[in-house]
Every structure is written in structure tokens, then in C-alpha cells.
Amino acid sequence: MRGLLTLAGLLLVWQAAILFGDLPPYLLPSPLAVALSLWRNAGALLGHTVVTALEIALGMLLGTLLGGVTALVLGYSRRARRWLLPMLIASQAIPVFAIAPLLVLWLGYGLGSKIAMAMLIIYFPVTANFYDGLRHTPQGWLDLARVMAPADRRWAVLRHIAIPAALPALASGLRVAAAVAPIGAVLGEWVGASAGLGYLMLHANSRMQIDLMFAALGVLAALAVGLYFAVDAGLKKLLPWHSAHPETTAAD
Amino acid sequence: MLTSSAVIPPPASLVPLAVHLRAARLVYAGLTLFDRLDLELIGGSFTCLLGPSGIGKSSLLRLLAGLTPPGISGELHGGDGLPLTGRVACMAQQDLLLPWLNVLDNVTLGSRLRGERTDRQRALELLVRVGLADCALARPDTLSGGMRQRAALARTLMEDRPVVLMDEPFSGLDALTRLRLQALAVELLAGRTVLLITHDPLEALRLGEHILVMNGRPATLQALPDLPGAPPRDPGDPAVQAAYRAILRRLEVVA
Numbered sequence: 001m002r003g004l005l006t007l008a009g010l011l012l013v014w015q016a017a018i019l020f021g022d023l024p025p026y027l028l029p030s031p032l033a034v035a036l037s038l039w040r041n042a043g044a045l046l047g048h049t050v051v052t053a054l055e056i057a058l059g060m061l062l063g064t065l066l067g068g069v070t071a072l073v074l075g076y077s078r079r080a081r082r083w084l085l086p087m088l089i090a091s092q093a094i095p096v097f098a099i100a101p102l103l104v105l106w107l108g109y110g111l112g113s114k115i116a117m118a119m120l121i122i123y124f125p126v127t128a129n130f131y132d133g134l135r136h137t138p139q140g141w142l143d144l145a146r147v148m149a150p151a152d153r154r155w156a157v158l159r160h161i162a163i164p165a166a167l168p169a170l171a172s173g174l175r176v177a178a179a180v181a182p183i184g185a186v187l188g189e190w191v192g193a194s195a196g197l198g199y200l201m202l203h204a205n206s207r208m209q210i211d212l213m214f215a216a217l218g219v220l221a222a223l224a225v226g227l228y229f230a231v232d233a234g235l236k237k238l239l240p241w242h243s244a245h246p247e248t249t250a251a252d
Numbered sequence: 253m254l255t256s257s258a259v260i261p262p263p264a265s266l267v268p269l270a271v272h273l274r275a276a277r278l279v280y281a282g283l284t285l286f287d288r289l290d291l292e293l294i295g296g297s298f299t300c301l302l303g304p305s306g307i308g309k310s311s312l313l314r315l316l317a318g319l320t321p322p323g324i325s326g327e328l329h330g331g332d333g334l335p336l337t338g339r340v341a342c343m344a345q346q347d348l349l350l351p352w353l354n355v356l357d358n359v360t361l362g363s364r365l366r367g368e369r370t371d372r373q374r375a376l377e378l379l380v381r382v383g384l385a386d387c388a389l390a391r392p393d394t395l396s397g398g399m400r401q402r403a404a405l406a407r408t409l410m411e412d413r414p415v416v417l418m419d420e421p422f423s424g425l426d427a428l429t430r431l432r433l434q435a436l437a438v439e440l441l442a443g444r445t446v447l448l449i450t451h452d453p454l455e456a457l458r459l460g461e462h463i464l465v466m467n468g469r470p471a472t473l474q475a476l477p478d479l480p481g482a483p484p485r486d487p488g489d490p491a492v493q494a495a496y497r498a499i500l501r502r503l504e505v506v507a
Contacts, residue, residue, distance in 0.1 A: 140348045143319050147342045148411060149365035156365045164352045241351040241391055 029211040034218065037211035045200070049219055052196040055111055055185040056227065059118020060177060066119065067126030068170070074127075075134035075166075076158060088127065096120050097187055104192040114188035114196065121184035122177035126170070133169025137162045168242040171235040178231040182224040197223075266443050268296030269339060269414035270331030271316065278311050278324040285311065286471040291464075293415075295331050298438065298446045298483060300460030302453055304503065307471050309449045313417050316447065317342050330415075341411035345420040347404040349392040355379065356388040359407045378406040381440060398429035405433070409440055416441055418448040422455065434459055435484045453499040457492045459483050465502065 011031050017023065018030040025033065038045065070088075073080045100117055107113035145157045189198030197220045204212035271293040278285040285308035293299055303309050315324050317340055330336050349358045359375045379388050382402040392400055401421065408416060421437070422430045438459060450456050456463050461483060463476040476495070479485065485492050 140344060140346055141350065143314075143317075144342065144344075144348050144361075145365055146319055147317050147340060148362040150338065153365055153367070156367060160361065160364055161350065164350065167352075239352075241393060 026208055026210055029214055033211045034214040037209075038215040038218065041212055041215060045197075045215060045219055048195055048197050048200045048216070049223060051111070052114075052182075052185055052189070052198065052220070053223060055114040055188070055196065056118055056181045056223075058111070058115045059184060060122060060181050062115065063119035063122035063177060063181070064126055064174065067123050067173070068130055070123075070127045071130035071134060071166075071170075072158075072163075074131050075162065076154070088124075092124055096184070100187055100191040103188065109192050109194055113191075114185045114193065117188035118181045118184035121187075122181050125176040125180070126173040129173030129176070130166055130170040133166030134158075134162055136169075137165045141165065167239055171239060171242075174231055174235060175228070178228045179224070182220065182227065186220065266412075266414060268331075268443065269445055270295040271336065271415060271445060271447075272327075272329055272331065273316065274327040276312065276315060276324070276326030276328075278308055278315075278321075280308075280311070280323055284470045289326070289471070289473060291316075291473060293445050293447055294462070295414075295445055296443055297461050298441065298448070298459060299462045299464060300456035301447060301449045301464045301466055301473075302456040302499070303449075303451065303466035303471070305451055307466050307469075309451075309466055310419055312466075313342075313419050313447065313449055316340065316415075317417050336415060339413050340415045340417060341408045341413040343404055343408045343416065343418045343421045345423055347392070347397075347400040349400055349403055349407075351392055354389045354391055355384060355395070355403045355406075358392065358403060359410050361407065362411050375406070375410055378409050379403075381409075382406045382436060398425055398433065401425060401429075401433060402436070405437060405440065413444075415445045416447075418446065420450055421448070423450070423452065430455075431487075438484045453496055453503075454487055454492075457495050457499075458485050458487055465499070467503065 014028075015031050018028065029037075070084075074085060096117070099120075100113075103113040103116050103120075107116055141161050142157070145153075145161055149156060185196070186198035186201075189196040190202055193199040197216045200216045201213050201220075204210070204216065271291070273289070273291040276289040276291070277287045289312070291312070301309055301312070311321055311324060314321055315326060316328065316336070318337055328336060330339060349355075350361065353361070356372065356375055356379065359378065360370045360372065363370045376385070376388060379385055382405050384399060384402050384406065387395060387399060387403075392403065395403065401424075404421070418437075422433050425433065434455065448456075448459060457479060460479075462478060465474050465476060466472070476499070479491055479495055481489070481491070
């Protein structure tokens with residue numbers, strides 16, 4: 001509610017700037033013009049939104065799967081830690097943006113390259129957060145498991161204790177992922193695409209349809225914010241024991 | 253639904269098992285906490301180990317539990333000469349209940365970790381015994397501290413091991429809850445070899461058939477004379493009070 005009020009206030013400031021600032025519409029269109037453009041181009045915007053949303057959703061899904069599996073392998077195997085972890089961390093020095101043109105070259109102008117972008121951009125936060133959670137299982141629980149079961153039951157301990165205990169950490173990773181996945185998809189669209197909100201923004205920009213560009217930006221922002229809150233709410237529902245009493249996981 | 257009069261057949265595995273520890277040694281940060289320490293637990297008896305904090309009580313318990321911390325060594329076996337592995341159950345000061353599982357699933361955790369079939373019927377019966385029959389499906393964070401520790405006790409009993417090691421299991425509870433849980437523990441752990449660590453002399457006097465005092469550096473173990481009467485003893489009993497004063501005097505001398 002407060003957020004909506006702030007938004008309304010900002011829109012007023014924007015409209016006032018147009019009225020009193022004498023800004024040309026090709027630099028900053030009025031909120032009204034953007035709203036009109038949104039209305040007139042609703043059909044086209046919807047089509048592009050579906051494309052971008054699909055890229056983000058599939059990128060999130062694949063990135064989460066890949067990141068989750070990587071974290072599990074790292075958590076389970078000491079050898080994997082020794083061989084993969086330094087490379088994984090070093091690879092973060094490469095800006096994902098820089099390889100976007102390569103992805104488009106390899107995977108084409110279609111969905112593939114955008115999904116790959118979104119996937120790559122969320123892969124590290126998901127992996128790092130989940131792995132961190134897996135490494136920090138409270139010692140008391142591990143001791144209890146050690147007394148209950150023989151040492152060769154490592155997988156059972158991982159499955160019944162370490163993985164559930166790390167889910168809140170994975171959830172933090174997924175919240176970050178929800179915030180950055182749209183960046184990946186739009187970036188992929190900027191580098192080369194024939195559909196999607198990012199493509200529409202560039203397209204409108206080059207034709208001086210700044211009001212349409214703002215409309216696309218508004219839809220993209222709404223999509224990203226909606227995604228974040230949906231993921232956040234979903235995670236809270238899935239992990240009621242954590243959101244209700246965060247201190248219980250600190251017990252050791 | 254089960255009633256509190258449900259009868260639990262005595263577990264077949266319950267042959268009293270003595271515990272022998274010889275020449276235990278713990279060096280921590282260059283400091284010898286104990287050296288050449290011997291400990292004998294009589295099969296089926298309830299022993300309390302009393303000592304100030306930081307003396308190495310918990311480390312000794314971890315050694316017995318097979319959770320050997322670095323810098324500790326010693327020769328450990330059961331009264332039958334075999335290792336204790338798989339014959340010990342533990343209960344700590346923290347209940348260590350997994351917050352994402354309900355009480356029943358927490359109680360049966362051990363069988364799932366071992367990949368065995370889960371005997372839910374027995375778990376439910378144990379929950380009746382500890383007074384948590386109505387909370388079997390509740391999540392731990394909805395329970396009070398005393399109820400959570402009852403659930404931990406049920407989980408410990410579910411393991412059905414002849415040796416039970418307890419590290420200040422009641423010290424986080426309020427006085428009344430503690431008294432009730434102490435009585436319950438004595439009743440339900442009968443027949444098992446129990447070692448309970450505490451820094452509360454009164455708790456040791458209330459619960460212990462045998463009481464060992466651990467103090468000094470390097471620490472040594474001394475047995476106190478056994479008190480008359482069977483645990484749980486009344487804290488107001490004159491014999492308990494007299495022994496309490498004697499222990500306080502002894503601890504003060506060392507401190």
C-alpha cells in the first residue's frame with residue numbers, strides 16, 4: 001500500500017517535470033502518453049511479455065536445477081570441491097554480459113540464447129547460497145545423526161538433515177535469482193532477438209517511439225517485481241518452519 | 253487413539269551393558285584437560301557425572317558417544333569386550349529436533365537415517381509415555397521447551413540402545429518442568445546404562461544411583477558414596493541435603 005502511494009507520488013513528480021520543465025517528448029514522454037501507448041499497444045506488448053516471461057521462467061528453472069545439483073555435488077564430494085570450486089569462483093570474474101554475443105552466435109536469435117543468459121546469471125547465486133547452507137549444517141544435528149547411524153550413511157544424512165537444513169539458504173539464493181533473472185533475459189534480447197520486451201525497447205528507441213519504450217520498461221518492471229514477490233511468497237509457504245521461527249535453525 | 257495406560261513390552265535388546273573406558277586423554281589448545289582417566293559404568297545403572305563447566309565433561313561424553321573430538325584418545329569398549337558403536341543413544345541440552353519435521357517424524361529419525369523400516373506404532377506409544385500423545389503431528393516450534401525436551405527423550409528411547417548418554421538435558425528448563433522431566437527420565441530409562449552430565453549437584457543427587465565428581469587439572473574422577481533410596485530422590489530429603497553440603501564444600505576447596 002505504502003509502495004503504491006510512493007509510486008503515485010513519483011508519477012506526479014514526473015508529470016510536474018513535464019509540465020514545468022519544458023522537456024521535449026522524445027526525451028521524456030509524459031506518464032499520460034506512456035499510459036496511452038500502453039493501451040494502444042496492449043496486444044503487441046502482451047505478446048512480447050509472454051516471450052520474455054517464458055525466457056525468465058525457463059532460465060530460472062534450469063539455473064535452479066543446475067545450481068542445485070552443483071551445490072549438492074560440491075557438498076557431497078571432497079574431490080569435486082577441490083577441482084570445481086576454485087574454477088567456479090574464478091569464473092565469476094568473467095562478466096556474463098560479455099559472453100552474451102557468443103550465446104547468441106551459438107544458440108541463435110530465438111529463446112535458447114536468452115534462457116541460457118538468464119540461467120547463467122542466476123547459476124552462481126543459487127549454487128553459492130545453497131552450497132553455503134549445505135556446509136553449515138548445525139553441528140548438533142550432525143552429531144546426533146552420527147550417533148544414530150553408521151558413518152557410511154552419508155547420503156541419508158544429507159537427504160534427511162543437511163539438505164532440508166540448507167533450504168532456507170537456497171531460498172535466499174532463489175530470491176536473488178528472481179531479482180536478476182530478468183536482467184539476463186533482457187540482456188540476451190538486446191544482443192540479438194526478434195521478440196521480447198528488451199527487443200521491443202530497442203526497436204521503439206530506434207524509431208523514436210519513446211512512449212512505447214517507457215511502456216515496455218514499465219511492463220518489464222512490473223514483471224520483475226511480480227516475479228520477486230511471487231517467489232518470495234512461494235518460498236515462505238514452502239518453508240513455514242523457517243519463516244515462522246528463524247531462530248530454530250540456529251539451534252545447534 | 254492411544255490411552256496413557258498403553259502397555260509397552262520391555263524391549264528385547266535390553267541386556268544391561270557395562271561401559272569401560274581406560275587411559276582417556278584430552279589435550280585441548282596445549283592444555284591437558286585429563287590424562288589417564290578411567291571410567292567404569294555398571295550395566296543398567298544410572299550414573300551422574302558432576303563437575304564445573306570447562307572441566308572436559310562434554311568431551312568425555314563425546315568420546316563415549318564415538319564422536320571423538322581431535323586431541324582425545326582412550327580405550328573404550330562395552331562390558332562384553334566389543335566396541336560401543338551403534339549401542340549408544342544421546343540426548344543433549346538442546347533438543348536438536350529438526351524444525352521441518354513433526355514430532356513423530358523427529359522421534360523416528362534414527363530409523364530413516366539407517367534406512368530401516370519405521371515402527372510408527374512404537375513411536376506413538378513412546379509419545380504417550382512422555383505425555384505428548386496429542387502433539388505427534390505438531391511442528392516443534394509450536395511446543396514449549398519442556399515439551400520439546402520430552403520429544404527429545406522419546407527420540408532417545410526410540411533408538412532403544414542399552415547405553416544412554418545425556419549432556420545436561422534438563423538445564424535449559426524451568427524448575428518445575430525440570431523436576432517432572434527428571435522423574436520421567438528415571439522411570440523410562442530404567443534398565444539402561446545411563447551417564448548424565450550435570451553441573452547441578454542437586455540434580456546429580458536426585459537422579460544418580462552412582463555419582464562421580466570430575467575436577468582438578470588434569471581432571472580426575474572421584475566416586476561419591478552412594479545415597480540411600482532409589483532415584484528420583486526428593487531434593488528435600490535430609491540425606492540429599494547433607495550430601496549437597498558435602499559436595500559444595502568439596503567443590504569450593506578445589507575452586
